[in-house]
Amino acid sequence: MxxxxxxxxxxxxxxxxxxxxxxxxxxxxxxxxxxxxxxxxxxxxxxxxxxxxxxxxxxxxxxxxxxxxxxxxxxxxxxxxxxxxxxxxxxxxxxxxxxxxxxxxxxxxxxxxxxxxxxxxxxxxxxxxxxxxxxxxxxxxxxxxxxxxxxxxxxxxxxxxxxxxxxxxxxxxxxxxxxxxxxxxxxxxxxxxxxxxxxxxxxxxxxxLSKFCGGVGTITKLDASAYALFQRPDIxxxxxxxxxxxxxxxxxxxxxxxxxxxxxxxxxxxxxxxxxxxxxxxxxxxxxxxxxxxxxxxxxxxxxxxxxxKYSSLILETPDAKVNHIMKEWIKKQVDCCIVGKKGVRDNLQIAVGLLNYRQEKAKEEILECLRHQFQNGHAVLTWYPYDDTRYSDQPFWIIWAVCELLKETGDLSLLEQKISWQDGGQATVMEHLRAAVSCLIRDKGKHGLVKIYFADWNDALNITTDPEAESVMLSEQFCMALLEMEALMHYIGNEEYAVFLRQEYEKLAQAINTYAWDGKWYMRALSQVENIGSKDSDGSKIYLNAQTWAVLAEIVPPERMADVVASVDGMEGDFGFPLNMPAYEKYSPNVGRMSGMLPGLFENGGVYCHATSFKIFMDCKLGRANKAIRTLKKIMPDSEQNPSSNSGAEPYVFTNCYATHPGYYGKSYWSWTTGTSAWALRSIYEGIMGLQRTYEGLRIAPCFPSDWNEATVVRHFRDADYRICIHNPMHLEQGVAHILMDGQEITGNILPDMQDNKVHDVQVTLCGK
CATH class of the missing domain: 2.70.98.40 (Glycoside hydrolase, family 65, N-terminal domain)
Structure with a gap:
């Protein structure tokens, strides 16, 4: 050894x-x-x-x-x-x-x-x-x-x-x-x-312990007594x-x-x-x-x-041993662990949506718990342990997105009528919680029609302290996705009047983003009266990763701009992923806040934030770029080819939150286990690359498959049935029309029959040319 x-x-x-x-x-x-x-x-x-x-x-x-x-x-x-x-x-x-x-x-x-x-x-x-x-x-x-x-x-x-x-x-x-x-x-x-x-x-x-360890130490408690020195205990x-x-x-x-x-x-x-x-x-x-x-x-x-x-309802087997090491078992445990270690609305909703793939009841419990920490005006606390109700702007988006995912997973629309408490007293139905979140984000729009950032959005360290009216491009893009999700839900339950309203809001917001946030080759990150953030004309960082990936995910990029957006993202690639912003800030700017006060290349200031890189993997899958998606996933996986654990320090079995690009700490990781990277990485392989996507009608099969994979297998529990799905790729495609057989019978379309029969069903999927 x-x-x-x-x-x-x-x-x-x-x-x-x-x-x-x-x-x-x-x-x-x-x-x-x-x-x-x-x-x-x-x-x-x-x-x-x-x-x-x-x-x-x-x-x-x-x-x-x-x-x-x-x-x-x-x-x-x-x-x-x-x-x-x-x-x-x-x-x-x-x-x-x-x-x-x-x-x-x-x-x-x-x-x-x-x-x-x-x-x-x-x-x-x-x-x-x-x-x-x-x-x-x-x-x-x-x-x-x-x-x-x-x-x-x-x-x-x-x-x-x-x-x-x-x-x-x-x-x-x-x-x-x-x-x-x-x-x-x-x-x-x-x-x-x-x-x-x-x-x-x-x-x-x-x-x-002073009797066991000895009475001399280098650290003292409040009364000057020594901390126990376990390294050389006297006894x-x-x-x-x-x-x-x-x-x-x-x-x-x-x-x-x-x-x-x-x-x-x-x-x-x-x-x-x-x-x-x-x-x-x-x-x-x-x-x-x-x-x-x-x-x-x-x-x-x-x-x-x-x-x-408790992890046996979701099983994966791919031709890639590196992927199997972490994605077959440990990623499921890591996502599960985050629920134990995190108590925040934004964090736990993302984790819960990952859990929907294999611990549906636990995920449901967590999503409904997060709703209890939403205020009647639609926004929510950042964390309930420790309690922090600082006005972050993005909590309503995650509420809308996660509840829609829960409804698609369970198919149980009665959840919309379930009463859930508000953080500030009283209770309302889940539907009322959703509508409050939508109304909050509409009400929070600024002068350009984009959603205000307040203290921060998803990026805790982007604090535009010089302009209380600053608007977040990333959150506005996320809100576009939420409006699409809510529109689809309203069509499904027959509320056409609200669906029309949501579509109108989506069109207005998408137009505002494309009018005011486009910078010629990419989308800016935030709009501010002092200085727009993430623009070619900005001091410091010129481009932010999240503003590009979420523009694609929210379907707001006009066809004529897509090539520029994708090229801008691809141009950010580094040795072990995609930095959050480029170039890193060299000095502190109150127009940017905390992230610019860190050393260049550490954490949010130009570090490879793996959570954000996971968003990029979903962008790749949406665009059918399977080879790019798996390449990116393997870059942020621990013990990667260009950044082994002997250098990064990362445990080889769980995802870490970030890799440094600063020369003095190059490639080093920070902490692992309790990071939102876990849920998005899990979803990227099961929902993105393998293409197992929940819908209101049933489980959709839409692989975005690496061209050098001949086949891969996944077992997925969905609505009281188990589906053993084998994906074949004889033509070595990245994406194609899926020919599907379930239990020997050909399936029309790509949504599996919603069996709900407590049986195991064999599904054979073959990717064919378009």
């Missing part, structure tokens, strides 16, 4: 990592339907938190502290299974990030250790299965230390009511572990208590035993020490539970569930089955 960073398992459900020291942490996320989530790096550390249905956060551990230390009590050699934070060398390191668990393993001085972590489906906790085996020919005496910090923060409270003032730890004999209680008067729920419990007798413990490296400390106020956590003696060839298992609870009695009850090996193994297998089964 020399120099080999990783490989995927044959079924793509796991990524196996062979090096503990990577360019950055490669995480897995494991979570329950109750809202408990554990983030786990290749070294085993990471944050654990609980987020309830009202988005009240409880962060268990500060500094992401979750560690297992092993010490030979005779030689006093000490190490970690995951090689960190002691940073002592280990042999045969392996980290397996699976859809349903993470397991670390390594060997030091003929002691082989395994650490498996998982989160049960309906749990408020995580489970650790630790196995230590003596591979030597002599008896070994070892100490095993399981350690975590306790934070219990994440909610708002008045000044001077800091949560640490209400916390204390104690060792509970019935729990066989440490319980950290919090009695905060403003806690929004009762689960601001944490625990770490063991299945085996505890030799010693520490609830005061471990000095050959000491835990001091049985309990504590209140500062530097709280849990360390449990086990003494084990292993004969040659013998192994020992220890089961740990870490989580939140409403009471110590609940924690004791939970801990007792994981005392025996069979109970832990059964629980683990159920967690694995659940995490595999």
């Amino acid at each position: 020399e120099d080999k960073l990783y490989e995927f398992s044959e079924d793509e459900k796991a990524c196996v990592i062979y090096q503990p020291k990577l360019p950055r942490y490669w995480f897995n996320y494991l979570w329950s339907e109750k809202g408990y989530c554990a983030q786990i790096s290749q070294n085993g550390h990471g944050r654990s938190y609980y987020l309830n249905e009202k988005a009240d956060m409880c962060m268990l551990n500060n500094n992401d502290a979750r560690y297992v230390y092993i010490r030979d009590d005779e030689s006093m050699q000490s190490w970690n299974i995951g090689a960190a934070p002691l940073n002592e060398e280990v042999e045969n390191f392996k980290c397996t990030h699976h859809l349903g668990y993470t397991e670390l393993s390594s060997q030091v001085d003929q002691i082989t250790s395994f650490w498996c972590l998982y989160v049960p489906k309906d749990a408020y906790h995580e489970v650790w299965r630790i196995r230590i085996k003596n591979e030597s020919q002599r008896t070994r005496k070892l100490s095993v230390f399981e350690a975590t910090s306790f934070e219990l923060e994440g909610f708002s409270y008045p000044r001077y009511y800091e949560n640490y003032r209400c916390m204390e730890t104690h060792f509970d004999r019935d729990l066989n572990g440490i319980y950290c209680s919090s009695d905060h008067p403003f806690a929004p729920h009762k689960r601001y208590n944490a625990f770490l419990a063991s299945s085996e007798p505890v030799f010693a413990f520490d609830g005061d 471990v490296v000095k050959g000491l035993d835990c001091s049985n400390s309990e504590a209140a106020l500062f530097v709280l956590g849990a360390v449990l020490q086990h003494k084990i003696v292993l004969a040659p060839g013998e192994s020992k298992e220890i089961y740990m539970v870490m989580g939140v609870s409403e009471s110590v009695e609940e924690a004791i009850s939970v801990g007792r569930q994981y005392k025996e090996k069979k109970a832990v193994e059964d629980s683990l297998q159920k967690a694995i089955a659940y995490n595999v089964d």
Whole structure:
């Protein structure tokens, strides 16, 4: 395995990592339907938190502290299974990030250790299965230390009511572990208590991390007490035993020490539970569930089955191994994870539309939840955790778009009459929520007839502080798409009067965009009385990607301009995708705002924002440019040919939000997992390239297929039926008329019969010449 960073398992459900020291942490996320989530790096550390249905956060551990230390009590050699934070060398390191668990393993001085972590489906906790085996020919005496910090923060409270003032730890004999209680008067729920419990007798413990780690640190808390330094904890490296400390106020956590003696060839298992609870009695009850090996193994297998089964309704097989690695399994998990980590109207609606491809009920739940955060005047909050109602302009668009997609997916028009609360009181039908969103965007038009940008639109960092009347070209284009979507819905339900009104608004807005936002070769990004943004005459950036892609998606580009728009987009291509704007701003401009204050090539200032590049892939598919679409998708996929993970640092199994184009950080990625890129990338392969598109009448098959793919297969659940769809491309076309057979019978057109019969149907699609 020399120099080999990783490989995927044959079924793509796991990524196996062979090096503990990577360019950055490669995480897995494991979570329950109750809202408990554990983030786990290749070294085993990471944050654990609980987020309830009202988005009240409880962060268990500060500094992401979750560690297992092993010490030979005779030689006093000490190490970690995951090689960190002691940073002592280990042999045969392996980290397996699976859809349903993470397991670390390594060997030091003929002691082989395994650490498996998982989160049960309906749990408020995580489970650790630790196995230590003596591979030597002599008896070994070892100490095993399981350690975590306790934070219990994440909610708002008045000044001077800091949560640490209400916390204390104690060792509970019935729990066989440490319980950290919090009695905060403003806690929004009762689960601001944490625990770490063991299945085996505890030799010693520490609830005061300063006793375990030592009292000297480089970071201090408010009273100047040192943060615990887990990299070289005194107890471990000095050959000491835990001091049985309990504590209140500062530097709280849990360390449990086990003494084990292993004969040659013998192994020992220890089961740990870490989580939140409403009471110590609940924690004791939970801990007792994981005392025996069979109970832990059964629980683990159920967690694995659940995490595999919930993604099984959408299956992909393509001729491209790189695409399969991430698009068969991990992209579905990443989109699902975003719902756990994000609580914002714009973000969650985009994620939910991705989820409609395979977790329809969860997507429906999320879309309706977003409507509850819409105000009666049609706009909505940016996020409800943390709460932020800053006036971003684009929330109404996402509401219209997502609800229309939900209706097309389910075919259930009764949803339009369902009553949903407003953020500012009262309730209304879903249809009334939609009409409020339309009215809001019409009302928000500026002097050129385009929609005002207010604080920002989709691009949080484009803040035109010099002109409160500035208009967003991108949002105006998106509103054109929304008007088309609403018009189609109104025709479908028979509301012709409103449909005519929507068409008239679309025509007016499209004309205004083409009149005032066209810059000769491309569309400007925003109109401002000080300076138009994204124009050939602008200071700094001359062109923005989103204004071009959404013009195509919204069908507003006149035929005579299309070649220029497409050429302008193609001219933006870089080594690993398409930058958000070109060239990057060299200096801050109040006419542009926050993005221009960043270093050139970082984040929104000329970085390759993968979310926006995903919009471009949909543009390619709409134009029948399949080869361009797959080329672009593979550029923003992690571990791409021109930007391997060894350079970018990106986990090879999930999408990242951005790649830098700044020379000092060239190709590096920022964060992954919780990025809207995931939903759009998923949709780009399933809805764009494979062409499985929901409509009110049924599932449309309209592939935009790479010409070098002979065939590909996808299984899609749609309205209580499963369709196994194999696309054949004998003529090596990028797009063509699809000849469709379903269950051996020829289909007229390209919309599959809406079976709703709980059966599996075989669909053979052949691309033919036009």
